[in-house]
Amino acid sequence: MIDAQAPDTPALLLDEARMLRNIARLADHAQKLGVTLRPHLKTAKSVDVARQLTGGAPGPITVSTLAEAEVFFADGYNDILYAVGIAPQKLKRVQALRQKGCDLVVILDNAAQAQAVAEAAVPAMIEIDSDGHRGGLRPDDPALVEIGRILHTAECLRGVMTHAGESYTVRGREAHADFAEQERKAAVTAAENLRAADLPCPAVSVGSTPTAHAARDLTGVTELRAGVYMFFDLVMAGIDVCTQDDIALSVLTTVIGHQPAKGWTMIDAGWMALSRDRGTAAQDVDQSYGLVCDEEGRVLTDYIVVSANQEHGIIALRDGAEQPPLNLPVGTRLRILPNHACATAAQHDRYHLVPQSGGPLEVWPRFNGW
Amino acid sequence: MIDAQAPDTPALLLDEARMLRNIARLADHAQKLGVTLRPHLKTAKSVDVARQLTGGAPGPITVSTLAEAEVFFADGYNDILYAVGIAPQKLKRVQALRQKGCDLVVILDNAAQAQAVAEAAVPAMIEIDSDGHRGGLRPDDPALVEIGRILHTAECLRGVMTHAGESYTVRGREAHADFAEQERKAAVTAAENLRAADLPCPAVSVGSTPTAHAARDLTGVTELRAGVYMFFDLVMAGIDVCTQDDIALSVLTTVIGHQPAKGWTMIDAGWMALSRDRGTAAQDVDQSYGLVCDEEGRVLTDYIVVSANQEHGIIALRDGAEQPPLNLPVGTRLRILPNHACATAAQHDRYHLVPQSGGPLEVWPRFNGW
Structure with a gap:
């Protein structure tokens, strides 16, 4: 320099060649698995990076804040999942974006949220806990169907989603593949439990950067999410999701x-x-x-x-x-x-x-x- | 709410009553000690908070980035110490601010920096190491006088400064008072060593939030610096510089x-x-x-x-x-x-x-x- x-x-500094190589690798893998890739933009928070990920398509993308949803919608994205459990007070901003034509979907894991979301007529996915990492309902929790009913009555039930954050704590492709299967199984089981109660579950969404790269079979899953993969970092290199040269x-x-x-x-x-x-x-x-x-x-x-x-x-x-x-x-x-x-x-x-x-x-x- | x-x-959230109480406490203490308080704005980075600290005076203040220097100069501050060792490449921005009338002073601890600073005709303070925390010269290091000469030849020698960052690792007023005396002694000794070599040392600057509050005698010191004290936090409460109720x-x-x-x-x-x-x-x-x-x-x-x-x-x-x-x-x-x-x-x-x-x-x- x-x-x-x-x-x-x-x-x-952002190395374009490495970023494009990383983006292509996961896009290819998702295509082979037969699922839609819904990149998470919480890391990048950049319309220029988003364009590399989606190739100009208006989505699908994942975000971690309403600020991201607003910026990306203003840049043309209209298929957005806001993947942090919704605080009821934020539904007004969600509604405002939806009224402008953004198909913004929220996530939740309890009846209080579901009631607020149903009243606001905002579509939602139910968060499933696949690994004890943080939020979400176990796939066999009776609350799953209860919440599904609240949402369905208001025509707000979009599906289920899970994120195996614990996959960051293990090293190597075999271990990440196990977590990927754990994500798949939890999400698909939850979807089946909803459907068995006569509730619709069109979307079944899974993913974390380690599991997305290691997944071998995503039968029953409709979409895959990952966030840090376009950049990578020492944490990901340390668990063999990438090499240091990919950062x-x-x-x-x-x-x-x-x-x-x-x-x-x-x-x-x-x-x-x-x-x-x-x-x-x-x-x-x-x-x-x-x-x-x-x-x-x-x-x-x-x-x-x-x-x-x-x-x-x-x-x-x-x-x-x-x-x-x-x-x-x-x-x-x-x-x-x-x-x-x-x-x-x-x-x-x-x-x-x-x-x-x-x-x-x-x-x-x-x-x-x- | x-x-x-x-x-x-x-x-x-920023609680105004607590902030004003914290600001008044250290201002009173500095006055009793007979030294000028030069608040550090690296934490606040806000012109509104700065105004509370200086009461509308154009300084003195301390900053940790040239962005801070530029923002605060644009808001009327003209007596600014940039208290991170200068990278030679940054001297152009320093010169640009000085040409507009800002008395921006840099710090350094080696001859390479001193040569660059002297060539750029930018005033500097020599950083003194009082506790082994990070940068700076020990007060008896022969390089001190060598660097003092390089600066003085270009009429750039403003004085010496030190920061006892290690004071954060000990608890209680007695322990912090010991570090305050260590800061004072190191800075005053360095100033005396420069003066003994017929070099001027008008400014003798010391401080960290724990030592500033605990100092009992600052004989030979001209100014005191502290940064986080207007807000405080759990780290400061944990070493008894403040109470949790001061945060x-x-x-x-x-x-x-x-x-x-x-x-x-x-x-x-x-x-x-x-x-x-x-x-x-x-x-x-x-x-x-x-x-x-x-x-x-x-x-x-x-x-x-x-x-x-x-x-x-x-x-x-x-x-x-x-x-x-x-x-x-x-x-x-x-x-x-x-x-x-x-x-x-x-x-x-x-x-x-x-x-x-x-x-x-x-x-x-x-x-x-x-």
Whole structure:
């Protein structure tokens, strides 16, 4: 990167070639499995990235906030699943989008939500708990049919959905395939239980990035969701969903000093640029606050960001590793691969796209908020 | 809070009465110590909060990014210390602000930075390491005078500064007073060493929130810095710099569901609203992702956010605590006190000010970025 085109640091870089490769891989896999892919835009929060995912189609997409639904609808998307349990107070904003022509669907797992949603005449999917991760009803919970009836009476029942967040805690394709089957089984069983009670269940939606890539058979499932896969990160590499070379996102930073006696290199990327996420802490290899690469993205083996203050990072050799000390002059630019792309991206209001053509960087805006 | 005036959740609330009390406390203490208070705006990043701190004066203030310097200069501040080691590539933006009339001063701790700063004719303070926390030169490092000479030759030497970040790791006023004396001694010794070499050292700047409140004698020091004190947080309460009742910042959230068998209450504030900061993890009392209060801000003893996904939080009873289970209907609003105000505030683009007058909430914008 030549000085004249380098953004001020810290800055979020997005490698276009890697992103497109990641997008194509999962799109192909979903096609082979015979399901619709409904990408989750909670990580990207960018209309430019969304366009790469959907190829200009108006959906289907998944979002995690109403702000995302509003931005993407304004950009032409009209088939949107808001995949966080609905707070009744938010139904007015949902209704406003629906009245403008957006087929925005919400999720829920209890009768209080179902009553509010039915009164508001908003379509909903019932969240199914496939792994004890957080919300949702077990597929055999009697409340499932009760809630299904509340929704169906108001013609609001769209189907069931589940997300095996616990798949992030295991490593390897076999283990993720097991979770994928667990997701499939839970969602399909719930759908069957609704249908056995004479309730419709057109949509059966499953997915997380690890399970989406590992799933072998999605019989009975209609759609697949995944979020972080277009960028990937060290957490995903640490459980073998991708390789480190697939990670499309990095934080560009500059060396600002040294503490030679401690083997420290000080950089201008702290947790404000990297996030406080320590998602690799419980993995086989703890990457602390991120893995260090040179300015072109080549990994500097065993150098990690060992500590992060708000605007300062400290690079040092991983404990136990033996390497020559880093001796990089003040002003040297480096890239840091992030633990968790969702958290790191959220610290930035733009991507600096590194185009696969090799041309100058482009700015792709991103947004946050609710 | 009545429904009509409550913001959509999650939302960042700022209690005006507590904030003003916190601001007055440290201003009084600095006055008694006979030093100028130079508040750090890295946490607040808000012109409205800045106005409360400086009472309309054009400084002095401290910032952690050039974006802060630019925003606050545009709002009338002209006495600004940029307290992160300067990357040479950023000097053009510093010069641009200085040419417009902003007395923006940078910090550095090595000769490479000093050469670049001297060439750019930008005034600088030398960072002193008083506790081994991150950057800076020990006061007796021979490089101190060498760097002082480089700066002085270009008439750029403004003084010395230090920050005892390690004071956050100890508890109680006595321990913080010891760190305050350590900061004072390191900075004053460095200033004396420069003066002994016939170099000027007009400014001697020290501070962190714990040491600023605990300092008893600042002889030889000219100014005091602190950042999080206007808001405070659970980390500061956990080391007795403040009480939980002093915490002015909280995240408003809504109950969206339950997992009764597990004792879980699901809320719509995850790490996107609370941050991934786990600053209390190593303290005597681990508050996990935050302490739960009712909608008016009264602490619900021993209920904490035990887990956080991107847009989901899980509230449960602290391990070992005995309380009746929370049984709050879907739609109930709660407040979460944050571990680390700097990290939590950074997840939001606005404060919802709860005025001490009792009137309706006001929106105070905040910004991020570099």
